[in-house]
Amino acid sequence: MSSTAEPHAGMTLPVPPDARRARLAARGWAAVWAVIGRLPAGAVDPSDARIRWRVVAGVAVLNGVCLVLNAVAQGMGRAGQPQAGALFWTAMLVMVFGSALAASRPGVHRLERLACLVVLGQSLHLLKVIFSPIGFYGFDEYLHYRTLLDIVELQTLFASNSLLPISPLYPGLEIAVAPLIALTGLAPFPAALLGISLTRFVAVMACFLMFERISGSSRLAAIAVLVVMSGTSFVGFHGQFAYETLAFALFLVVIGCVLRLEQEPPSMRWQFALVALLLIPVVTVTHHLTSYLTAATIVGVAVLMLARPMPGQPRALVLLLAVVAVAAPPLWKSAVSAPMSDYLGPHIMHALSDMQSLLLRGSPSRTFFVGTDGVQAPLALRLMGVISVVMIGVGLFFGFFRALTFRLPGEREARKPRRPWPSSASVLLALAGAAFPVTVIFKMTSTGWEVGNRLGAFAMIGAGFVCALSVTHFWGRSLRGRTGRTALAGVLALMIAGGIVNGGALLVRTSYQVSADGQSLEPLGIAVAGWMRQVLGENNRVVADRTNSILASTYGRQNVLSTLNGDPAIADLYFGDRLGAHERNIIAAGFVDYILVDLRLPMSAPKFGHYYEPGDLSQYDNLPPRQRDLAKFERHPEIARVLDAGPVVVYDVRKIRR
Amino acid sequence: MMRVGLALLWVLAVRAAAQAELHPVLRACLVLPVLSFFPGYLLLRVLRVRVGGADMIPFAIALSWAILIASGFVLHAFQALSEEGWFAATGTTMVVLAVAAAAMPGPAPQPPTPLPRIDGLAIAGLAVAAGLAVGAVALAVWQAGNDRPFEILEFWMVEGSQPRELLIGMRNGDLDERHVRLEVRGVGRLIHSEPAMVLEPGQTVQRIVRVPFRDTGSAERISAVLLGEGDRILRHTHMTIGEAREPGRIGMEAGR
Numbered sequence: 001m002s003s004t005a006e007p008h009a010g011m012t013l014p015v016p017p018d019a020r021r022a023r024l025a026a027r028g029w030a031a032v033w034a035v036i037g038r039l040p041a042g043a044v045d046p047s048d049a050r051i052r053w054r055v056v057a058g059v060a061v062l063n064g065v066c067l068v069l070n071a072v073a074q075g076m077g078r079a080g081q082p083q084a085g086a087l088f089w090t091a092m093l094v095m096v097f098g099s100a101l102a103a104s105r106p107g108v109h110r111l112e113r114l115a116c117l118v119v120l121g122q123s124l125h126l127l128k129v130i131f132s133p134i135g136f137y138g139f140d141e142y143l144h145y146r147t148l149l150d151i152v153e154l155q156t157l158f159a160s161n162s163l164l165p166i167s168p169l170y171p172g173l174e175i176a177v178a179p180l181i182a183l184t185g186l187a188p189f190p191a192a193l194l195g196i197s198l199t200r201f202v203a204v205m206a207c208f209l210m211f212e213r214i215s216g217s218s219r220l221a222a223i224a225v226l227v228v229m230s231g232t233s234f235v236g237f238h239g240q241f242a243y244e245t246l247a248f249a250l251f252l253v254v255i256g257c258v259l260r261l262e263q264e265p266p267s268m269r270w271q272f273a274l275v276a277l278l279l280i281p282v283v284t285v286t287h288h289l290t291s292y293l294t295a296a297t298i299v300g301v302a303v304l305m306l307a308r309p310m311p312g313q314p315r316a317l318v319l320l321l322a323v324v325a326v327a328a329p330p331l332w333k334s335a336v337s338a339p340m341s342d343y344l345g346p347h348i349m350h351a352l353s354d355m356q357s358l359l360l361r362g363s364p365s366r367t368f369f370v371g372t373d374g375v376q377a378p379l380a381l382r383l384m385g386v387i388s389v390v391m392i393g394v395g396l397f398f399g400f401f402r403a404l405t406f407r408l409p410g411e412r413e414a415r416k417p418r419r420p421w422p423s424s425a426s427v428l429l430a431l432a433g434a435a436f437p438v439t440v441i442f443k444m445t446s447t448g449w450e451v452g453n454r455l456g457a458f459a460m461i462g463a464g465f466v467c468a469l470s471v472t473h474f475w476g477r478s479l480r481g482r483t484g485r486t487a488l489a490g491v492l493a494l495m496i497a498g499g500i501v502n503g504g505a506l507l508v509r510t511s512y513q514v515s516a517d518g519q520s521l522e523p524l525g526i527a528v529a530g531w532m533r534q535v536l537g538e539n540n541r542v543v544a545d546r547t548n549s550i551l552a553s554t555y556g557r558q559n560v561l562s563t564l565n566g567d568p569a570i571a572d573l574y575f576g577d578r579l580g581a582h583e584r585n586i587i588a589a590g591f592v593d594y595i596l597v598d599l600r601l602p603m604s605a606p607k608f609g610h611y612y613e614p615g616d617l618s619q620y621d622n623l624p625p626r627q628r629d630l631a632k633f634e635r636h637p638e639i640a641r642v643l644d645a646g647p648v649v650v651y652d653v654r655k656i657r658r
Numbered sequence: 659m660m661r662v663g664l665a666l667l668w669v670l671a672v673r674a675a676a677q678a679e680l681h682p683v684l685r686a687c688l689v690l691p692v693l694s695f696f697p698g699y700l701l702l703r704v705l706r707v708r709v710g711g712a713d714m715i716p717f718a719i720a721l722s723w724a725i726l727i728a729s730g731f732v733l734h735a736f737q738a739l740s741e742e743g744w745f746a747a748t749g750t751t752m753v754v755l756a757v758a759a760a761a762m763p764g765p766a767p768q769p770p771t772p773l774p775r776i777d778g779l780a781i782a783g784l785a786v787a788a789g790l791a792v793g794a795v796a797l798a799v800w801q802a803g804n805d806r807p808f809e810i811l812e813f814w815m816v817e818g819s820q821p822r823e824l825l826i827g828m829r830n831g832d833l834d835e836r837h838v839r840l841e842v843r844g845v846g847r848l849i850h851s852e853p854a855m856v857l858e859p860g861q862t863v864q865r866i867v868r869v870p871f872r873d874t875g876s877a878e879r880i881s882a883v884l885l886g887e888g889d890r891i892l893r894h895t896h897m898t899i900g901e902a903r904e905p906g907r908i909g910m911e912a913g914r
Contacts, residue, residue: 053776057783064790071794075801111712111774119787126791133798155739157730175730176723179693179744183672184685194686198694198719205716246723253720271707275717278701282724285731512807524808527831531812535827600808637879640897643814644884652816652897 037401039473051109059102059116063123066095071130077508085378088508089497095123096496101489103222106480110218114208117225121204124235124496125197131509135189135526137518139608141241142550143167148174148188148241149554152181158336162565163553166343169336172286173246192241200239203249210256211465213263214425216408217472223492224468227395230388230495231460232443232453232503247287248457251294254279255461258301258321259425261314263408273317277324284328288338293458295325297428304424313424343564351448358445368444369501381501388498389440391491395467396433398474403430403466432462443502453503514624515606520547528596528648529555536594536642536650543570544596545612548648552596561590563613571616574625579632587657594642595651597630665700665756668692669749676741692748698722700755704762725751804833811836811857813893815882818866822899826882827864830857838892839885842867844878869899876900 015023069091076084099120103113128137136142143164150159151174158168177195181188207228211221228234238245257276261269284291302322305313332338369377369385377385407422421427436459442452471479471488479488501507513519529551532542542549542558549560561567568589572582574597586592601611602624610616611624633639633651643650672692675685698721702714709717729747733739738746810831818825830836836857842850850867857863872878877900884893 051774053774053780054783057780057787060787061783061790064787064794067791067794068797071797071801074798078801078805109774114712123791126795129795130798132802133795134802151730151739156737157734157739171730172723172727175727178730178739179726179748180686180689182741182744183676183689183693183748185676185679185682186686187682190682194690202716202719205712206720209713209716250720250723253716256716268708271705274705275702275707275721278724279720282720282727285727511805522808523803523806523831524810527810527812527829531814531829535814535816535825637877637898640815641895642816642897643812644893644895645810645812646893647808650814655898 033401035474036398037405039402039405039407040476049107049109049112051112053112053115055102056112056115056119059099060119062098063095063119066091067123067126067130070127074130074509078511080511084508089380092127092500093493093497096120097489097493099123100226100492100496101486104219104226104488104492105485106219108219110212110221113218113222114205117204117208117222118201120229121200122197124229125200125239128235128239129193132518132521135518135521136192136241137521138236138240138242139517139546139550140164141192142554144174144242145188145192145554147171148177148181148192149557151175151178152188153557160559161553162559162567163549163562165565166288166338167243169338170243170285170287172282173241173243176246196239196241196245199246199249203238203252206249206252206256207461207464210252210259211468213256213260214423214429214465215406215469220465220468220472223471223488224464226464226492227392227467227495228460228464230392230492230499231457231463232499233457233460234503235496235500236503237453238457243287244290244454247283247290250279250283250286251290251297251458252461254283254294255297258298258318259428261317262305262424264314266312266314269314269317273314273321276321280321280325281328281332284332288329288333289344289454291325291329291332293455295322295329297432297458298322298325300428300431301424304421304427308420308424347447347451351442351445351451354445354447355442358441377501381507384494384498385501386498387491388495388502391495392436392463392467395470396436396463397470399466399468399470400430400434402469402473403427403433406469426465429462429465432459433464433466434462435459436463512600513607514601514604515546515608515611517547517608519607521551524645524648525551526555528643528645528650529558531643531645532556532558532594532650540593541591542594542596543573543590543592545574545598545601546606546608546610548596548598558594561592569613571610571612571619574612575616575620575629577626577629577632579636584656587653592657593652593654595633595653597633597649597651598647599627599630599649600647601625602627602630661700661760662753662756665696665752668696669745669752673745673749676745692752693726694719694722696722697725697748697751697755700752700759701725703759704755706762806832811884811892813882813884813895815880815895815897817897817899820868822869822871824867824869824880824882824897824899825864826867826895827862828857828884828893829862830859833859835859837887839889840865840882841885842869842880842882844869844872844880847872849880872900 070088073084073088073091076087099116102108103116103120131137136145143161144167146161146163147159147167150161150168151157151171157171157175161167173195177192180186180191180194184191186194204225208221208225211224212218215221238248254276257272261272264272280294283294298318299322302315302318305315305318369382403426404421406426435455439452439456439459442448443456478484510519512522525548528548532540532552533556538557539559542552542556542560544552544560549562552558553560561570563569568586570586570590573586573595576583605622605624606617634641636656638655640652641649642652669692672689675688695718698718699714701721702709702717707717729751730739733743733747736743812829812831813827815824815826817823824842826840826842828838828840837854838857839854840850840852841848849869855863869878869880877898879896879898881894881896883891886892
């Protein structure tokens with residue numbers, strides 16, 4: 001020890017209380033940060049493995065076998081056999097588990113992961129085809145089917161569609177499918193299925209490539225895509241023949257282009273910007289809501305880039321894209337005179353007011369896992385549904401701050417420090433993921449669930465990335481071993497199955513059900529609609545219930561009355577046992593030619609909310625129309641009973657509307 | 659130039675397949691790439707977008723859709739949304755883009771990354787998987803076709819093309835034949851009656867029945883009844899005729 005040593009060297013000085021508190025706080029924050037925000041080095045999977053096509057083929061064969069079992073289960077369901085549900089869900093879970101395991105394991109070639117995801121995406125699409133193989137499943141699909149038939153048969157765009165007047169004004173999807181029918185001779189239904197299959201293919205690929213580009217990890221991207229698949233919309237809503245399906249796939253490609261701009265070398269940026277620039281108008285003419293969300297997302301990226309004090313960002317290009325994306329929807333809206341405020345406005349206002357009352361009252365206005373017909377989903381399905389949402393919530397908790405501070409591997413050394421956030425793309429996805437709980441709250445309300453369902457699909461893109469980040473960067477080590485990766489695949493399979501339950505899209509087929517869209521579709525209804533076209537001619541003004549109206553509009557090519565089209569409400573025509581002045585006024589004001597009466601409706605409560613038009617059930621004390629109500633048309637001498645098909649009868653009311 | 663030639667050949671093959679009336683599935687195999695892949699792929703080359711291998715596929719498909727949708731609007735403007743119109747639009751687009759891609763100066767932006775080789779066993783596995791998927795869908799279609807919870811027997815009566823003329827029809831949409839008998843009745847009189855007949859599966863039978871005048875001259879309710887075995891009433895329709903009204907108004911409201 002030198003003589004110049006400090007007099008108190010070797011002694012521990014007492015730490016001032018403030019400093020001790022600060023140190024404790026720092027340690028506490030470090031512990032908390034280790035849980036919610038630490039990004040361990042080496043968490044990202046190196047992708048130097050060789051592709052094993054045999055694994056892909058094995059996954060495809062497994063999925064094929066499961067699809068056959070699913071078809072058997074649907075047949076058993078039609079026959080009313082109770083084991084159908086167990087077989088359906090077992091086959092579905094095995095199918096998803098196998099694909100998820102192959103795609104999410106560590107040390108796998110990126111193309112192998114991608115191929116497994118594409119196979120799973122197509123298999124989930126085929127599940128829907130198997131569920132409803134002779135006609136579309138969903139109500140919305142028929143609305144767009146009518147627009148497609150108009151383009152193919154009338155050879156013109158913008159023909160009137162009484163059930164969804166806005167559909168012909170956004171004809172992107174139908175235009176894309178129409179040449180397939182014209183040039184191949186395929187019937188419209190298989191052509192539409194082929195188009196949707198292609199859309200699903202693009203959506204899965206674009207999603208994977210976007211996540212991989214942002215994260216630099218194919219494993220993280222694969223897990224993120226699997227989480228996106230667990231959204232309530234993926235299998236059902238975005239698997240249907242509707243404009244949002246194509247728009248969603250295009251949205252993913254556009255956003256993929258925009259988000260990769262900050263990583264591209266400056267010489268290559270304008271090319272991807274040009275691709276986005278070409279696709280933004282296509283999104284605009286395909287779907288209104290998606291075009292607004294595209295604009296909002298690109299504006300979000302622009303704001304993040306402008307707010308980040310970093311040189312070398314593609315601010316000018318992103319600003320240009322933002323301007324185009326913001327300008328395109330109103331320009332198209334005014335070009336085609338789309339009644340957007342009439343169409344979207346009431347939905348959004350009702351959703352917001354319902355959400356407000358939910359937050360004030362504290363109890364959801366919607367009963368979960370119980371259909372309008374009062375049937376509750378089995379416990380196992382309810383559990384899967386809950387697990388799906390809870391696991392996404394857990395993933396968001398552990399991944400949100402990691403996504404805010406996420407940087408590409410090796411980027412720390414290469415770039416200058418002192419940046420508020422390393423990746424604008426990652427921050428944007430984190431913010432989108434944070435919107436997921438809001439969409440869940442919307443879904444807890446009776447009028448807001450539709451808004452929540454639609455926005456939820458977009459929030460799931462962010463949630464997928466954030467959840468995948470929590471898997472790779474928080475549970476990374478524990479989920480890399482055999483048990484861990486099997487558990488991960490199991491959880492992902494349960495989440496996807498839970499997403500299907502929560503979306504209410506595909507369950508086991510039963511025979512005919514009342515007002516249940518795909519489950520109400522059977523050969524008699526199609527035959528009656530075909531008869532209308534053949535014998536009565538096209539474009540008569542027809543009144544019908546929910547199911548028969550879509551059949552009459554498409555197979556029958558009739559003009560079905562709808563309040564969306566400015567026609568009078570028609571439910572009063574059916575409820576009540578006499579044909580009084582009010583009912584005659586409806587017939588006269590709606591210029592009704594024919595009334596279709598389905599005598600099966602009194603059998604049970606409607607599966608999907610209403611018999612004839614929204615609100616009719618609650619208006620009539622939640623009771624179905626009585627047989628004697630439906631028989632009132634028999635008693636009027638000037639009403640002709642022109643078709644008797646057993647449970648379905650058509651009346652000619654043209655004489656009494658004068 | 660080879661690419662231009664190939665594009666031209668492919669387009670001609672699409673046309674030839676249409677004229678030869680090949681099966682729609684075969685035509686779809688030929689047409690799908692022309693509609694949903696090659697235009698976008700060629701546009702990517704024209705734009706010099708540096709993306710190769712599998713990564714290029716979603717961009718190519720999305721851009722192909724963009725071209726198709728733009729073509730649809732153009733065809734609509736020229737009132738040519740027909741098979742010929744689509745053929746002309748897609749053919750022209752393919753050839754123009756192939757020429758443009760070939761005419762772009764300099765080397766291609768990036769050689770496409772070759773996909774790793776796939777072995778025979780994997781190909782066989784994928785073929786089996788495709789077969790299983792097709793089989794599953796075929797099974798589902800068969801089940802749906804046989805799922806007939808309600809009998810399909812349609813019976814109708816509408817006004818004919820002449821005054822006091824009725825068009826009466828019946829169709830058996832079920833898979834079994836039916837024995838039926840037709841009767842048309844007025845008020846207190848039998849207008850038309852037929853002996854029992856067999857309706858084969860899928861068979862449609864139509865009759866034009868002329869209703870004779872009545873002495874009273876007032877409106878008369880006409881009922882048509884389809885009787886089954888043991889003269890059980892299967893279906894019935896009715897309408898009132900006889901008062902002054904325009905004849906043959908069925909389907910006249912089209913286009914309103």
